[in-house]
Amino acid sequence: MDFDFSGDQQQLRDAIARWVDKSYGFERRKQIVANGGFDRGVYNELAALGLTGIYIDSQHGGLGMGPVEAMVVLEELGRGIALEPLAQAFVTSAAIGAHGGDEVKQTWLPKIASGQALVVLAHQERKARYQLNVCEARAAKTGNGYSVTGLKNIVPAGDAADAFIVPAMLDGKLALFLVERAANGVSTRGYLTQDETRAADVKLDNAPATLITTNGLDALTYAADVGIACACAEGVGAMERFLAMTAEYMNQRKQFGVPIASFQALRHRVADMKMQLELARGMSYYAALKLGAPAAERRQALSRAKVQLGQSMRYAGQQGVQLHGGIGVTDEYAGSHYFKRLTQLEMTWGDTLHHLGEVSARMTESAGVFA
Numbered sequence: 138m139d140f141d142f143s144g145d146q147q148q149l150r151d152a153i154a155r156w157v158d159k160s161y162g163f164e165r166r167k168q169i170v171a172n173g174g175f176d177r178g179v180y181n182e183l184a185a186l187g188l189t190g191i192y193i194d195s196q197h198g199g200l201g202m203g204p205v206e207a208m209v210v211l212e213e214l215g216r217g218i219a220l221e222p223l224a225q226a227f228v229t230s231a232a233i234g235a236h237g238g239d240e241v242k243q244t245w246l247p248k249i250a251s252g253q254a255l256v257v258l259a260h261q262e263r264k265a266r267y268q269l270n271v272c273e274a275r276a277a278k279t280g281n282g283y284s285v286t287g288l289k290n291i292v293p294a295g296d297a298a299d300a301f302i303v304p305a306m307l308d309g310k311l312a313l314f315l316v317e318r319a320a321n322g323v324s325t326r327g328y329l330t331q332d333e334t335r336a337a338d339v340k341l342d343n344a345p346a347t348l349i350t351t352n353g354l355d356a357l358t359y360a361a362d363v364g365i366a367c368a369c370a371e372g373v374g375a376m377e378r379f380l381a382m383t384a385e386y387m388n389q390r391k392q393f394g395v396p397i398a399s400f401q402a403l404r405h406r407v408a409d410m411k412m413q414l415e416l417a418r419g420m421s422y423y424a425a426l427k428l429g430a431p432a433a434e435r436r437q438a439l440s441r442a443k444v445q446l447g448q449s450m451r452y453a454g455q456q457g458v459q460l461h462g463g464i465g466v467t468d469e470y471a472g473s474h475y476f477k478r479l480t481q482l483e484m485t486w487g488d489t490l491h492h493l494g495e496v497s498a499r500m501t502e503s504a505g506v507f508a
Contacts, residue, residue, distance in 0.1 A: 142209065150209045156186065157217035163471045169220055173327070174335035175294045177255075180221045184252020189226040192363075193234065197246035204363075204425040208370040212421075215374025218471075218478045220334050222293040224367035225257040229302050231363045232258070232313070236356035237349045241315065245300070256315070258360055259289040259301040259339050267487040269304075269357050276305035276314060276346065283307070284322070284343045285314050295337025296327035302349065303341065304357050311353035314346035321345065332481040333474065355432065362439045365486045366428055369421040369446045372482045376414045376453045379475040383407065383457045386472075390462075397460075406460060410453050417449035433499070440495035446482075447489030454479035 142150070160182065169176045183189060191207050193199025200206075207227050214223060230249045233241055233256075248254035265271040274287025285305045292301065300317045316323060322344035327337040350356050384407060387398035397403055420442040427438035454476040458465040465472050483489060 142205075146206060146209055149206060150213060152186070153188075153210050153213035154216070156182075157213055157219070161217045161219060163474075166218065166220065166474075170329070170333045174220055174329045174333050175297050176221065177297065179219075180223070180255060181252050183221060183223050188223060189252045190230075190250030192227045192230040193246050193250045197234075197242060198250040199230070199246065200250075204366060204428045207367065208421060208425040211367050211370035212374035212377075215371035215478075216378040218332075218375055218378075218474055222255075222257060222334070224364065224371065225255070225293050225298075227367055228258050228360050228364045229256040232302060232356050232360040233315075233349060235359055236313070236352065241347060241349055245315065248299075254299040255294065255297065256300045256302060257293045257295065257298045258364070259292040259295065259303050259316075260357060260361075261290045261292070262288065263290060267491045269361060270311065270354055272304050272306055272311055274303065274305040274341065276307040276312060277343075278307075279345070283314060283346045283348055285316055285341045285346045286322075286343055287341050289339045289341070291330070291336045292325075292339045294335045295339050296325040297335065301339060302360070303346065304353050305346075307351065307353075310351065311357065312351045313349040313353040313356050315349055316341060316344050316346045330481065332477040334481075358432070358436060361486055362428060362435055365439045365443050366421070366424040368482050368485050369417070369424045369442055372446050372450045372479060373414070373418050373421045375475050375478050375482070376410075376417060376450060379453060379457045379472065379479070380407070380410050380414055382472055382475070383410070383460050386461055386464075403460060406456055410456050413449040413452045417446050417453075420445040437496065437499040440487075440492040440499070443487060443492040444489055444496060447492065450479040450483045451489070 187200050188210055190199030191202045194201045211224060226249055230246060233245060249256055262273055274285060276283050276285045285303055287305060298318055300315055303314045303316050304311055305314055322342040324340045325337045330336050388396050390397050424439055424442035427435050457472060458476050461472050464470050467473055
């Protein structure tokens with residue numbers, strides 16, 4: 138099997154790498170954090186590069202690409218631990234594109250592709266514990282549409298987004314709705330998360346909503362799988378950069394008059410970090426390639442990938458901090474921010490133990506190895 142990237146994909150990677158190096162340095166990131174953890178101007182820069190339209194077909198103003206190109210982009214943004222939720226543009230446009238009606242597609246996909254609208258998934262609730270079928274939000278039919286009532290937590294850039302994709306129960310069945318943030322009955326409470334990205338709690342009180350699909354569980358599961366693949370790609374990029382920073386530090390830091398990189402025990406730990414990175418990279422590729430598989434196969438594959446990525450991200454983050462010593466946990470040094478990002482990614486879209494359970498629940502007598 139050929140895992141080489143095409144020329145166009147490599148050019149895309151190089152373009153994003155240059156943007157991160159020139160336009161998204163650590164000092165700019167610190168300024169964005171100081172201003173609240175989200176910068177619409179930076180998001181618009183990503184949109185100007187066409188990145189918000191990767192999952193959207195040309196008919197609706199997008200680039201008509203797919204999971205591999207999204208993975209390439211997010212690896213590079215992961216190296217810069219970018220705060221802007223570009224992955225949410227992939228998640229929501231994929232969900233609308235695969236499950237939305239023509240009217241919803243024509244109204245919202247061009248806005249997402251151009252960056253005019255930031256649409257994010259608002260699905261997490263306190264009692265759900267990563268279970269997508271657990272939902273307390275309720276929807277009701279109104280005279281000219283629908284209304285949604287509920288509370289959603291840790292919504293990415295929730296107090297800055299233009300609209301939300303919201304799962305809610307309609308006639309006893311999970312459905313997906315689109316709710317505009319400016320609509321009546323919508324209120325938000327924003328805050329920084331542990332990795333300094335922006336999030337918000339979103340309260341909906343009979344907020345007017347547009348129905349995306351009544352087959353909400355399938356659509357939400359697909360959106361979550363796209364989100365897992367995005368988190369895997371970001372994690373690979375962040376691990377790769379943190380490993381390079383760790384190796385560079387060890388070659389500079391001296392103990393007993395010699396660089397600590399010369400100590401065999403520490404070299405073994407760096408080798409283990411590299412091994413975890415490559416295991417994670419392979420499973421990130423696997424995740425991206427399986428997004429087009431049938432639902433059951435896709436769901437199992439993405440959980441497998443998240444188990445490996447969760448283990449790798451936690452290991453690489455913790456080892457990187459330990460090998461740096463005290464400087465590794467200071468806010469002034471970029472390494473601590475990579476550690477926090479990797480730690481939060483391990484828990485995003487379901488932590489390692491959750492997905493280990495998902496893999497276990499879907500195992501057959503052949504464990505999927507033999508036909």
